[in-house]
Amino acid sequence: MANPIEQFKIKPLIDIRVEGVDISFTNSALMMGIVVGGVTALLLLGMRERAVIPGRWQSLAEIFYEFVANMIRDNVGPEGRRYFPFIFTLFMFVLFGNMLGMIPMAFTFTSHIAVTFAMALVVFTGVTIIGFARHGLHFLHMFFPHGAPLATAPILVPIELISYLSRPFSLAVRLFANMTVGHIILKVIAGFVVMLGVAGVVPLAFLAGVTILEFGIAVLQAYVFTILSCIYLNDAINMH
Amino acid sequence: MDASAAKMIGAGLAAIGMIGAGIGVGNIWSSLIATVGRNPAAKANVELYGWIGFAVTEAIALFALVVALMLLFT
Numbered sequence: 001m002a003n004p005i006e007q008f009k010i011k012p013l014i015d016i017r018v019e020g021v022d023i024s025f026t027n028s029a030l031m032m033g034i035v036v037g038g039v040t041a042l043l044l045l046g047m048r049e050r051a052v053i054p055g056r057w058q059s060l061a062e063i064f065y066e067f068v069a070n071m072i073r074d075n076v077g078p079e080g081r082r083y084f085p086f087i088f089t090l091f092m093f094v095l096f097g098n099m100l101g102m103i104p105m106a107f108t109f110t111s112h113i114a115v116t117f118a119m120a121l122v123v124f125t126g127v128t129i130i131g132f133a134r135h136g137l138h139f140l141h142m143f144f145p146h147g148a149p150l151a152t153a154p155i156l157v158p159i160e161l162i163s164y165l166s167r168p169f170s171l172a173v174r175l176f177a178n179m180t181v182g183h184i185i186l187k188v189i190a191g192f193v194v195m196l197g198v199a200g201v202v203p204l205a206f207l208a209g210v211t212i213l214e215f216g217i218a219v220l221q222a223y224v225f226t227i228l229s230c231i232y233l234n235d236a237i238n239m240h
Numbered sequence: 241m242d243a244s245a246a247k248m249i250g251a252g253l254a255a256i257g258m259i260g261a262g263i264g265v266g267n268i269w270s271s272l273i274a275t276v277g278r279n280p281a282a283k284a285n286v287e288l289y290g291w292i293g294f295a296v297t298e299a300i301a302l303f304a305l306v307v308a309l310m311l312l313f314t
Contacts, residue, residue, distance in 0.1 A: 177306045184309065220295055
């Protein structure tokens with residue numbers, strides 16, 4: 001049976017080296033380029049007509065727009081509108097990365113912790129800067145809940161601080177682990193199909209079910225990644 | 241003990257961590273079903289939180305799985 005983690009190998013397609021630093025154009029970069037190009041084409045070409053009664057493409061673009069706009073309005077409130085472009089980009093990038101990764105033999109760039117952690121770190125740093133810019137040092141009140149007795153501060157503050165600092169890790173590892181493990185499971189079950197020969201129809205049926213589940217997970221994880229970013233943004237903008 | 245055998249045992253031990261996530265995911269769905277059973281009108285409101293809770297809890301199982309896979313394949 002083939003090694004199930006071989007599919008996550010990054011292969012350089014065009015070797016580029018600048019002063020000893022490897023910045024080759026890899027299959028991961030190729031998939032990211034396809035996703036960015038695809039999303040841009042979908043939205044730009046879809047909205048080209050600007051019809052009052054939208055066609056199919058325009059409907060699709062509007063569905064994505066309204067989905068993210070509603071998510072921000074419900075979770076952040078009217079002040080979150082300003083951050084719509086960022087959240088929308090994040091959602092589309094993760095969603096299309098996950099979905100295109102489900103194509104057989106395609107590379108899933110969200111299955112690399114370098115990619116997900118970079119995104120999570122941008123969210124975390126941005127949210128922290130927004131919080132300090134809006135509330136100044138008052139933002140530090142987030143680490144000490146209202147109404148708690150002062151004597152509990154030595155316990156509460158470190159707990160809140162650790163839970164705040166662990167956000168980018170949990171955000172990154174959640175997406176990375178879901179995509180990695182999903183693809184490994186698919187590969188392992190596909191190995192059973194080949195091994196069992198004619199009796200392989202049983203794992204094949206199971207594989208079909210798992211593939212459907214993986215599509216659901218791909219959408220769900222893009223959604224969860226975005227909604228958690230929204231919740232963190234809400235914490236920074238409207239401190240509880 | 242052979243190092244590769246210890247790796248296998250370690251991976252098995254790491255997978256035990258998934259017990260908790262299994263209980264957690266079961267808890268989420270059972271509460272959700274109970275809620276919708278009591279008040280079907282609330283379905284649209286609570287379903288979303290059910291999915292978010294599922295994804296967040298499931299991630300805990302995946303942390304354990306990542307540890308197990310790291311032991312097996314590195």
